[in-house]
Amino acid sequence: MLKYLVILLDDTATSFCHYAVSKTEKRPIAPETLRNGILFAMKENLNVQFVYPDYALPAEYETIVESIDHVKIVSSHCESSDLKKAADIVVFNGWDDMENFAWNSEKAYVLRTPKAELFERCDTLKTLLGKAGRLNVVITDVETFTETDFEKYKRALASLSESIEKRYIDGQAPQLNVLTDRMMLEAMNNCNAGDEVITLAPDGRVYVCPAFYYEQAYSIGSPTDGTDIKNPQLYKLAYAPICRHCDAYQCKRCVWLNRKTTLEVNTPSHEQCVTAHLERNESRRLLGNIRKVGQFMPETDIPETDYLDPFDNHDKW
Ligand code: SF4
Structure with missing residues (x-):
């Protein structure tokens, strides 16, 4: 609807x-x-x-x-x-304005960034976590990720996760879409365009x-x-053959990226799935670490998995 x-x-x-x-x-x-x-x-x-x-x-x-x-x-x-x-949401198209911006800790921000800059400037992002009510990172070239990029993204997420953990221990609750959303979600929360x-x-x-x-x-x-909308069912999760079996609930499940990379609005690319699973898995680790230090967290269960692309797990569906 x-x-x-x-x-x-x-x-x-x-x-x-x-x-x-x-x-x-x-x-x-x-x-x-x-x-x-x-x-x-x-x-x-x-x-x-x-x-x-x-x-x-x-x-x-x-x-x-x-x-x-x-x-x-x-x-x-x-x-x-x-x-x-x-503005309710301020968008940074790149990193230029971020350090000197008049941040409001009640407000939501979006950072649109190419992957390479995200990997390089991860430390800047850590300093901004306490300034925003919420920070959404959007990688503008997800479809170009290589195996080396996946490794770099994994390291960047681990580093950001450590910073978020410290803030939780200090009594803060920073929101960074790629790490904290999955900790709070019990069902898919995608873009749902169409x-x-x-x-x-x-x-x-x-x-x-x-x-x-x-x-x-x-x-x-x-x-x-x-x-x-022609074939409206194609935009629904129930008709997305891979995504409906997935629990990377924070994934955008971007139908435009799907169409661009696989020519099907309901079929994601390998790159979209692996980046979302690296986020999901680091969220799992972060959730466990925050619980270990006795901080109250929701009862969310993020099970351990042995795949990064749900398509590789299709024989168990
Ligand atoms: S990770 Fe892949 S399968 Fe899971 S919701 Fe995202 S696009 Fe769909």
Whole structure:
């Protein structure tokens, strides 16, 4: 069932996930389309998330945006400091702004980073854990991971995990998506684009997610004509032949990455699965270590496994 509508306010609205924004020309969504999108969300009872560009939109837009409860997603490069303060989620497209940013410990942040920089700058990330309410790391080139990268990612996760453990012992509870989410989850918590989340783009069309818009993939309707997803079951976990057997509950299960790497929206790549399992396994170790020092943690069970790609375990399904 649909629950969320993401609205891109401009063709250059920041990415907050794996995809890159391929458009460079400013093109704000038409005010009429924006109003129709809001009306559609109201009728369908959807939570709205507005994604902003880095330049200031005309005042008329703020009036329309404020006509509905919503979440604001804003980049750290946004020209408007008021908007950055008002944002519910601030996105760092790279590491440049992070050290001198005015962090708010109540707020959620997204760091979009290539793998190589994450491996190199892991120590910087540790210092930021105490500054954010929540930090989501999104690796922008997951599909290029090699065996050597898996080893480097494993080491980076172990190092971050040690830092999180120390903070727990000090009475803090930092949230880092790739390590702490799995400790709290008892079921899949994926992106769910095309199933629970859809996106309205500045061209007035609705897409499975922003990546499908920027990659010029198929549209699934419009706010005025309604939506019609072909083979909607393919976006559901129950019809994902590998993922439905998996317990890397924190995995994004990104349908756009699936389509890009395997040509099937419900079939993940080896790289997506192994990175998610390295996270899952380090979360398991972290959970055990925090429990050992007597800190209260949820009853989550993360069993030991002997595979990193669920496909390698398919004979036991
Ligand atoms: S790790 Fe692989 S199988 Fe598991 S949810 Fe993620 S993409 Fe699906």
